[in-house]
Amino acid sequence: MVTNVLYPALFLGGLGAVLSFILLLAARKFAVYEDPLVAAVLDALPNANCGACGYPGCRQFALEYVKSRDTNMFCPPGGREVAVKVAGLLGLEASPGEAPVAMVLCLGSRDKTKQIGRYEGLDDCRAAALIDGGTKVCPYGCLGYASCERACDYGAICMEDGLARVDGEKCVGCGACVAACPRGIIRMGPRGTRVWVACSSHDTGKAVRGYCEVGCIGCKRCVKVCPDDAMQFDDFLARVDHEKCTACGACIAACPRDTIVGVGLTAEALARAYPPAEAGSEGESDGESDGGRS
Amino acid sequence: MRRTFARGGVHPPQRKELTSGVAISSPAPPAIVTIPLHQSIGAPARAIVKAREEVACGQLIAEPGGFISAPVHASVSGKVKRIAAFPTSIGPSVECIQIESDGQDTWVPDVNLGASECTAALAKSPEDLLATLAGAGLVGLGGAAFPTAVKLRPPPGGKVDTLLLNGAECEPYLTADHRLMIEEAPGIIAGLRVLMRVLGIERAVIGIEDNKPDAVETMRAAVDEIGGVSVEVCCTAYPQGAEKQLIQAILGREVPSGKLPLQVGVVVQNVATAFAAFEAVVRHKPLIERVVTVSGGAVAEPKNLRVRIGTSLEDLVAHCGGVRGELGKLIMGGPMMGKALKSFDIPVVKATSGVLLMDEVEAAQVDEQACLRCGRCVQVCPQGLMPCDLAAMANHGRLEGFGDGADCVECGCCQFICPAGRRLVHSIRFGKSDYRRLKAAEKRQGA
Incomplete structure (x- = not known):
């Protein structure tokens, strides 16, 4: 009776021992050395494999990081925190860079822009752009069929009344939305304090007035008031040069169409951008509510 | 047995009876035309006139912007109002030349609108004829608007033996080509001979669907005396008017995937293009007008109109008694392949074969559901x-x-x-x- 148990146990046990010995030898013989730092860096990364850094995944980023010891390599979703951590693992100082953040260059929600027709096609901006671009008259603005919202893996974009809005806190700066937008109205800007002209229309002021309540009419007032010469003006559209802009709020106050949006402004800039006299009526403008989020 | 293409196809309700019996009428030129610079496949044309410049009817106002491109001509005489982006059927913002008519309709010199004698014109060399066609801004009038001159200039090594003239007009509602074949058969045949001379070939076939027996009869009578040209009737089915399908239906040749009809030795041209070729060569008249079917349940008097390029749809509909009842959908082109438009403030272009005003019933769509896998x-x-x-x-x-x-x-x-x-x-x-x-x-x- 005992043999019925003993022999199979001995046989299988022996077989296991022999095979494990072979495996042990093979593991020794064919071992590939990997810097343990790679595993440590990989561990510190978010491991979302989003590709925002420009590498196919977190592992490739870790390999390249350890190899090049280049602290300018940046993981946008991880942000500052991860940058410090991975630099520390290599005994380096993190470079001061930060992930950019997406800005929507349009304020034309459904109630603010003129619309005609009825759209019965696919619920996708790129598909709509193929057939005359949905119902909004403006040929430059947000189409409102949420391609960017679907492209965003971090839930940082939501559609409000046919207009994409970015939650600056959730945005990791991967740029997936920029690629998804057929109108090219999403751009990356500096994190923290930023001011931008939320319009993409190159139409004349008259044409813009005809279809949008909040579009840039090319009056150049912002260009004139800017103390830092940070307003570029081209083809009926103002654009902020983020290198020069000090976010003083002067342009926001000067814009007759409330097209310029500021986020993370100082109290002084806020007071200048939205003078107290108007604060009662227009205090809750887009600029301020955005400012609260960042 | 009558032939048709080998694979697939559908039979949508024809509704051609709305306009098939209505002769082509030519309304007075509009007070203002908006002529898009990008009317053909390929590069947009480049404007060569300036605002406030006086232009004559038929004058060149934009030259081709590339190898695959077609020039554009003024379709009325008058003053250039402005050159700016307007909404068109091609896109929501396309560069256009807007011309305010002076009501005179003065043509450029050497245009002879009454000419019909083509013997002298046909004696010209194929190169001269090709240059005339290119200069007249001819594009395929069937709907795709490919520059005709480019199509007639086969690349070296390409051997063409047959010209197929497309009179199938398989899109429902549209009867512009049908009426043209009935009313302008001699002109179409003259144009066909021009195209044959340019290609240097002896054989041409005119393909017509069997739902247009009167057109078949007229065309057969017109080709009687000429050798090498025949009229073939095919069994009505959509999309018979598509190049590859028509070649298959009439010549029994199959164009390989990803290749052009040239591969099987065929060039296909629309009957309206042939007529435009006749006008360009014999009458020296550039392509500035075309026949457009205005039809559908929501138009008071469906008609076939010969209109100037750049006429707004609003003017077009006004010539047809305006909108009747509730408008469900406005379409430029046929109901199957045409493009739904958002407003009447859109100009007629060279590719506009029809303008359809569908009523609510015609325009009704089934709600989208999951695929049933019915195949x-x-x-x-x-x-x-x-x-x-x-x-x-x-x-x-x-x-x-x-x-x-x-x-x-x-x-x-x-x-x-x-x-x-x-x-x-x-x-x-x-x-x-x-x-x-x-x-x-x-x-x-x-x-």
Whole structure:
């Protein structure tokens, strides 16, 4: 009776021992050395494999990081925190860079822009752009069929009344939305304090007035008031040069169409951008509510 | 047995009786025309006139902007009002030349509107004729608007033996080509001879569907005396007027995937293009007007109108008694392949074969539901594709296997037959544009 148990146990046990010995030898013989730092860096990364850094995944980023010891390599979703951590693992100082953040260059929600027709096609901006671009008259603005919202893996974009809005806190700066937008109205800007002209229309002021309540009419007032010469003006559209802009709020106050949006402004800039006299009526403008989020 | 193309096809309600018996009428030129610079496939034309400049009818106002491009001519005489971007059927913002008519309709010199004698013109060398056609801004008038002169200049090594004149007009509602064949048969035949001379070939076939017996009869009478030209009748089916389908129906040749009709020795031209060729060569008249069918349940008096390029749809509809009842949908082109428009403030272009004002009933769409996997779209696809699969790939961005989609001619058979009301054509068109982008990106990376 005992043999019925003993022999199979001995046989299988022996077989296991022999095979494990072979495996042990093979593991020794064919071992590939990997810097343990790679595993440590990989561990510190978010491991979302989003590709925002420009590498196919977190592992490739870790390999390249350890190899090049280049602290300018940046993981946008991880942000500052991860940058410090991975630099520390290599005994380096993190470079001061930060992930950019997406800005929507349009304020034309459904109630603010003129619309005609009825759209019965696919619920996708790129598909709509193929057939005359949905119902909004403006040929430059947000189409409102949420391609960017679907492209965003971090839930940082939501559609409000046919207009994409970015939650600056959730945005990791991967740029997936920029690629998804057929109108090219999403751009990356500096994190923290930023001011931008939320319009993409190159139409004349008259044409813009005809279809949008909040579009840039090319009056150049912002260009004139800017103390830092940070307003570029081209083809009926103002654009902020983020290198020069000090976010003083002067342009926001000067814009007759409330097209310029500021986020993370100082109290002084806020007071200048939205003078107290108007604060009662227009205090809750887009600029301020955005400012609260960042 | 009458022939038709081998694979697929549908039989949508014809509704051609609305306008097939109505003779072409020529309303007075409009007070203002808006002429888009990008009216053909290829590069847009470049404006050569300035605002406030006086132009005569038929004067060149924009020259070709590339090899595949066509010049544009003034369609009324008067003053250039402005050159700016306007909404058109091609896109929401296209560069156009707007001309205010002076009401005189003064033509450029050497235009002879009454001429019909073509012997002298036909004696010219093929190169001269080709130059005339290119200079007259001729594009394919069937709807695709490919510059005619480019099509008639086969690349070296390409051997053409047959010219196929397309009189199928398979889109429902449209009767512009039908009426043209009845009323202008001698002109079409003269144009056909011009095209044959340019190509240097002896054989031409005119393909007409059997729902136009009167046109068949007139065309047969007109070709009687000329050798090498015959009229072939094919059994009505949509999309018979598509190049590849017509070649298959009439000549029994199949154009390989991804290739042009040239591959099988055929050039296809529309009957309206042939007539325009006749006008360009014999009357020295550039392409500044065309016949447009204005039809549909929501138009008071459906008509065939000979209108100037650049006439707004508003003027067009006004000539037809305006809108009757509730307008469901406004379409430029035919109901199967045409483009729905958002406003009447859109100009007629060279490719406009029809303008349809559908009433609510005609325009009604089935609500979109999940695919039933019935396979009817596969059965009716004249290109032998699987529209349901292509659309699914496009919708989900899985374009690895989308290669076949490039063969789709966007005829709309699949969407017409789909019992679940799926927007198959839109999905496939979307997929095609994404696939092209994907391939271009891959090519850039590989290079």
